[in-house]
Amino acid sequence: DGGITQSPKYLFRKEGQNVTLSCEQNLNHDAMYWYRQDPGQGLRLIYYSQIVNDFQKGDIAEGYSVSREKKESFPLTVTSAQKNPTAFYLCASSQAGDYEQYFGPGTRLTVT
Amino acid sequence: DQQVKQNSPSLSVQEGRISILNCDYTNSMFDYFLWYKKYPAEGPTFLISISSIKDKNEDGRFTVFLNKSAKHLSLHIVPSQPGDSAVYFCAASDGGSQGNLIFGKGTKLSVKP
Numbered sequence: 525d526g527g528i529t530q531s532p533k534y535l536f537r538k539e540g541q542n543v544t545l546s547c548e549q550n551l552n553h554d555a556m557y558w559y560r561q562d563p564g565q566g567l568r569l570i571y572y573s574q575i576v577n578d579f580q581k582g583d584i585a586e587g588y589s590v591s592r593e594k595k596e597s598f599p600l601t602v603t604s605a606q607k608n609p610t611a612f613y614l615c616a617s618s619q620a621g622d623y624e625q626y627f628g629p630g631t632r633l634t635v636t
Numbered sequence: 637d638q639q640v641k642q643n644s645p646s647l648s649v650q651e652g653r654i655s656i657l658n659c660d661y662t663n664s665m666f667d668y669f670l671w672y673k674k675y676p677a678e679g680p681t682f683l684i685s686i687s688s689i690k691d692k693n694e695d696g697r698f699t700v701f702l703n704k705s706a707k708h709l710s711l712h713i714v715p716s717q718p719g720d721s722a723v724y725f726c727a728a729s730d731g732g733s734q735g736n737l738i739f740g741k742g743t744k745l746s747v748k749p
Contacts, residue, residue, distance in 0.1 A: 530679075533677075557736075564645070564741065566642075566739035566740050566741040567737075567739040568739075569737075582736070614679050614680070616679075623668045623670060623729050623737070624670065624685065625737060627672075627679030627680045627681070629678055629679050630677065630678065632677065
């Protein structure tokens with residue numbers, strides 16, 4: 525059945541290392557998004573992509589990078605430049621023109 | 637500055653009673669509003685939405701009310717059930733920004749048996 529998958533569920537890294545979070549969707553959605561959630565906070569937009577090979581920065585893009593080489597995939601790289609990388613990362617997708625976004629299960633990244 | 641505000645971090649309600657979750661916004665260009673429900677360590681799931689051309693939308697036990705003049709919306713859950721215990725996020729879109737949603741900080745609802 526259709527949905528969004530994020531892997532892994534939990535990820536641990538040492539400070540100074542880059543890490544890539546996976547996001548795959550088989551909903552045939554055009555748009556994909558990456559959010560970050562911190563305790564007691566809402567979801568903050570990191571990057572979004574409306575179409576393959578195109579993406580835009582969200583509100584907190586510094587220290588992150590993305591690629592959109594395939595419609596179904598939108599990986600997020602957390603670079604060593606991100607000052608506070610420990611967080612819960614959520615990927616979402618939506619159909620072009622729709623407001624409703626569908627979310628994956630999330631990846632909890634812990635950097636020590 | 638927060639454009640979508642959920643001023644109550646938490647709410648506790650008895651099973652069977654009504655739960656009312658509130659959300660305020662500042663951007664008059666917002667024309668679509670959504671509520672999401674989130675359990676710990678999971679992604680949010682869409683609950684209900686409302687367009688700015690309406691003032692009420694109902695889906696089973698869930699009703700969303702929109703007061704545009706007050707820039708306020710609320711989610712009513714009747715009757716509340718223990719399984720409704722979760723964090724509820726209010727989100728808004730202005731139709732532009734390529735469909736991006738602005739989220740509030742969430743309200744943690746606890747429904748006690």
